[in-house]
Amino acid sequence: xxxxxxxxxxxxxxxxxxTISCSGSSSNIENDNAYWYQQLPGTAPKLLIYxxxxxxxxxxxxxxGSKSGTSASLAISGLRSEDEADYYCVGWDGSLSAYVxxxxxxxxxx
Amino acid sequence: EVQLVESGGGLVQPGGSLRLSCxxxxxxxxxxxxxxxxxxxxxxxxxxxxxxxHGSRIDYADSVQGRFTISRDIAKNTLYLQMHSLRAEDTxxxxxxxxxxxxxxxxxxxxxxxxxx
Numbered sequence: 001x002x003x004x005x006x007x008x009x010x011x012x013x014x015x016x017x018x019t020i021s022c023s024g025s026s027s028n029i030e031n032d033n034a035y036w037y038q039q040l041p042g043t044a045p046k047l048l049i050y051x052x053x054x055x056x057x058x059x060x061x062x063x064x065g066s067k068s069g070t071s072a073s074l075a076i077s078g079l080r081s082e083d084e085a086d087y088y089c090v091g092w093d094g095s096l097s098a099y100v101x102x103x104x105x106x107x108x109x110x
Numbered sequence: 111e112v113q114l115v116e117s118g119g120g121l122v123q124p125g126g127s128l129r130l131s132c133x134x135x136x137x138x139x140x141x142x143x144x145x146x147x148x149x150x151x152x153x154x155x156x157x158x159x160x161x162x163x164h165g166s167r168i169d170y171a172d173s174v175q176g177r178f179t180i181s182r183d184i185a186k187n188t189l190y191l192q193m194h195s196l197r198a199e200d201t202x203x204x205x206x207x208x209x210x211x212x213x214x215x216x217x218x219x220x221x222x223x224x225x226x227x
Contacts, residue, residue, distance in 0.1 A: 039155075
C-alpha cells in the first residue's frame, strides 16, 4: 500500500487545465522534495518535475509542479491528446528510508 | 549519448535467484546515484534500491531488504541487482535509472522478471 495517494483518474478536453494531487505526510512530501513522472503506454516513465517545481530540459512549460504542506500537485495546462498517460508522484520517505511512488493517476483527454 | 541496457530477466521458479545487469554508456556510474524501480503487470511503479556514486550508501525498499543486493562494477560501467528467494509478487519489469529524480534522469528500457512455477 502506497503512502502517497493520488486520484485514480482525471480528465479534460483539449486546451483545458488538469490538476493532479499527491497526498503524503510529514515523513515524506512535507519535509522533502516531490517529483512527477509521466508514463505513456508501453514506455518507460519520463521525469516531468523535480524538486517540487523544476522542469528538466525539454519539458514544456505546460507542465508545472507545486507543493504545500503534506501535498504536492501537478498541473497540465493547454491539455493535448498526447498528454493521455499515467502520472506518478514520488518522494523520499525519511521514516522508511526509501523512495515512495504515488498510486498513479490516469489522465484521459476527452 | 547516454544509454542503459538491462538484461538478465526471465522466468524463474518461486524461491529461485536471478541477477539483473544494466550496462551503461555515455556516462560513468561513478558520477551518479543509480536506482532500480519495478512495475508489476498492470500495476504502478515501485522503487526497489539505490546506490550512490561512491558505492558507500545503499538503500532498499522494505519489500526486498535482505533478499536483493544492488552492486556496481565501475570498470564495466555496469549496475547489478542480485535477487534471491524470489516470490510471485516480485514479477515485474525492472528498470535501472541513472540520476533518478534529478535533472539528468535517464531510464533503461526494462527487463521482465517472471516468478512462476
